[in-house]
Amino acid sequence: MGALDALKGFKVTFKQIFEPRVTSSYPDEKRPKPPRFHGRHVLNRYEDGMEKCIGCELCAGVCPADCIYVRGADNPPDHPVSPGERYGFVYEINYLRCIHCDLCVEACPTQAITESKLFEFSFTDRNDAIYTKAELVVRDDGKPQQLPWEDWREGDDLLTSGWMRATSPAGVADQEGRRHWSGELGYGSRAPERGQSGLDPAEASPSLELRKEEAAKIPVRFGGRAR
Ligand code: SF4
Numbered sequence: 001m002g003a004l005d006a007l008k009g010f011k012v013t014f015k016q017i018f019e020p021r022v023t024s025s026y027p028d029e030k031r032p033k034p035p036r037f038h039g040r041h042v043l044n045r046y047e048d049g050m051e052k053c054i055g056c057e058l059c060a061g062v063c064p065a066d067c068i069y070v071r072g073a074d075n076p077p078d079h080p081v082s083p084g085e086r087y088g089f090v091y092e093i094n095y096l097r098c099i100h101c102d103l104c105v106e107a108c109p110t111q112a113i114t115e116s117k118l119f120e121f122s123f124t125d126r127n128d129a130i131y132t133k134a135e136l137v138v139r140d141d142g143k144p145q146q147l148p149w150e151d152w153r154e155g156d157d158l159l160t161s162g163w164m165r166a167t168s169p170a171g172v173a174d175q176e177g178r179r180h181w182s183g184e185l186g187y188g189s190r191a192p193e194r195g196q197s198g199l200d201p202a203e204a205s206p207s208l209e210l211r212k213e214e215a216a217k218i219p220v221r222f223g224g225r226a227r
């Protein structure tokens with residue numbers, strides 16, 4: 001092989017030197033997550049602090065990975081946990097099985113279970129991969145608990161399950177732009193989302209603006225516009 005052949009062989013390498021870098025120094029530098037990213041779940045509470053979960057087990061029934069375990073119990077009349085007759089007495093998610101499909105979020109009638117954008121958490125014991133209600137229920141300020149083994153970054157708790165909120169809960173175009181979400185501790189009452197049918201509400205959703213803002217941070221090399 002002559003020198004010319006060697007140079008030809010290095011042509012691709014030399015060309016790449018002038019291309020934009022596609023790698024990042026993870027985990028020191030993290031790529032911004034898409035606005036509708038599916039991550040670790042949270043169990044939400046109403047603005048008055050009551051839990052949204054009513055222990056109906058629909059999320060467990062729909063889960064394709066069979067990783068949710070729920071047991072409902074009657075609300076104590078003197079100090080009810082949720083506004084309904086029953087509440088989620090036991091709630092567990094096994095993260096060794098969860099595929100973050102969000103079907104549980106879609107099935108939930110009260111928007112009790114949603115997903116944050118956090119996926120950076122790991123375990124040294126299989127038992128630790130089972131999150132219990134004590135870890136999943138949001139704090140008193142309505143934000144997700146940030147557990148010692150989780151690597152939360154700015155924005156990971158914003159717009160939980162934005163994807164399922166993009167259309168009406170029933171998927172009916174006529175319902176687009178109407179507010180369906182009940183008030184949520186820490187986030188208040190979520191504004192209706194703009195839909196996909198062209199029947200957008202006159203008032204743009206605040207979360208749409210937030211989605212645009214978040215999307216604008218994604219660099220070109222990851223499919224975004226930021227340079
Ligand atoms: S995201 Fe999917 S796999 Fe994970 S708990 Fe929900 S339904 Fe099950």
Ligand code: SF4
Pocket residue numbers: 052053054055056057058059060070088107108109110111112113
């Ligand atoms: S999270 Fe939702 S679907 Fe699951 S048990 Fe609670 S209320 Fe029912």
